Amino acid sequence: MSVEQSLRSLLAEGAQDGSFGPGSKLPTERALVERLAAPRSAIRRALEILERDGVVVRHVGRGTFLTEAAVEAARAAPADTSPAEIMQVRLVLEPPVAALAARVATQADLERISQCLERGGDSDEFEAFERWDGKLHRAIAEAAHNGLLMNMFDVMNTARQLPVWGSLKRRTSSTERRRCYHAEHTTIVDALRDRDPDGAQAAMRRHLENVADNLLGRH
Structure with a gap:
């Protein structure tokens, strides 16, 4: 599974079990590196793709946040x-x-x-x-x-x-x-x-x- 897919799965599972809601702040890049056992460059590329797809929004100096649309879609898909x-x-x-x-x-x-x-x-x-x-x-x-x-x-x-x-x-x-x-x-x-x-x-x-x-x- 690619880093992007692993990250999408992590977010989808979190949305379904309630640990991630609309506007929830994602773990830091360093934490994602440890959690997904992936290089930081791969984590950054995956986040860029998710941002382009409307799954997350990123604010300089504040962090990366899950969008409401992504949470609703994840909860609707068993x-x-x-x-x-x-x-x-x-x-x-x-x-x-x-x-x-x-x-x-x-x-x-x-x-x-x-x-x-x-x-x-x-x-x-x-x-x-x-x-x-x-x-x-x-x-x-x-x-x-x-x-x-x-x-x-x-x-x-x-x-x-x-x-x-x-x-x-x-x-x-x-x-x-x-x-x-x-x-x-x-x-x-x-x-x-x-x-x-x-x-x-x-x-x-x-x-x-x-x-x-x-x-x-x-x-």
């Missing part, structure tokens, strides 16, 4: 959620979200989605690819411009931060599989650019079915 359950929800939620995004995405949305696609395609390492994979799927959800859908998406996405998901993804990942996923992502993005809701929905469904088959051994 700690015993299985990868099979996560994929079931993704298959229900993400294909129609892609169809909606194809209809209402702005040019700025499409540019952000394209950037995520490009960065993912340039990522040879597992952790970098996974980070841009998550950003791509979230950017597509954001392009639907529906606050309620985004709340549902964030609950689902929090479940993907659970340790069981990260370890399964790592075990089933390979260079060839990442290339396949990138090709599927490209098909989805092409449909979004073409303003093709049916194509975007079908491409997203095929991609997620392939992910489910690879993760869960359904061949």
Whole structure:
């Protein structure tokens, strides 16, 4: 498990058991180094990613604090959620979200989605690819411009931060599989650019079915 995933798991578990609430101050970088047995540079990179994703906010001279949205999402996602359950929800939620995004995405949305696609395609390492994979799927959800859908998406996405998901993804990942996923992502993005809701929905469904088959051994 990466340092980022370990930190996300630590925060999610704390939010679920009540030790972390909205606005709670995180342990210092030094304390996180000891707790996660990770280099300080890796802790800083992980905190930068979490800040970019809206999980934490950092104030110079005061510390790092957990956001209310992150706590609510963590508490809504049961700690015993299985990868099979996560994929079931993704298959229900993400294909129609892609169809909606194809209809209402702005040019700025499409540019952000394209950037995520490009960065993912340039990522040879597992952790970098996974980070841009998550950003791509979230950017597509954001392009639907529906606050309620985004709340549902964030609950689902929090479940993907659970340790069981990260370890399964790592075990089933390979260079060839990442290339396949990138090709599927490209098909989805092409449909979004073409303003093709049916194509975007079908491409997203095929991609997620392939992910489910690879993760869960359904061949």
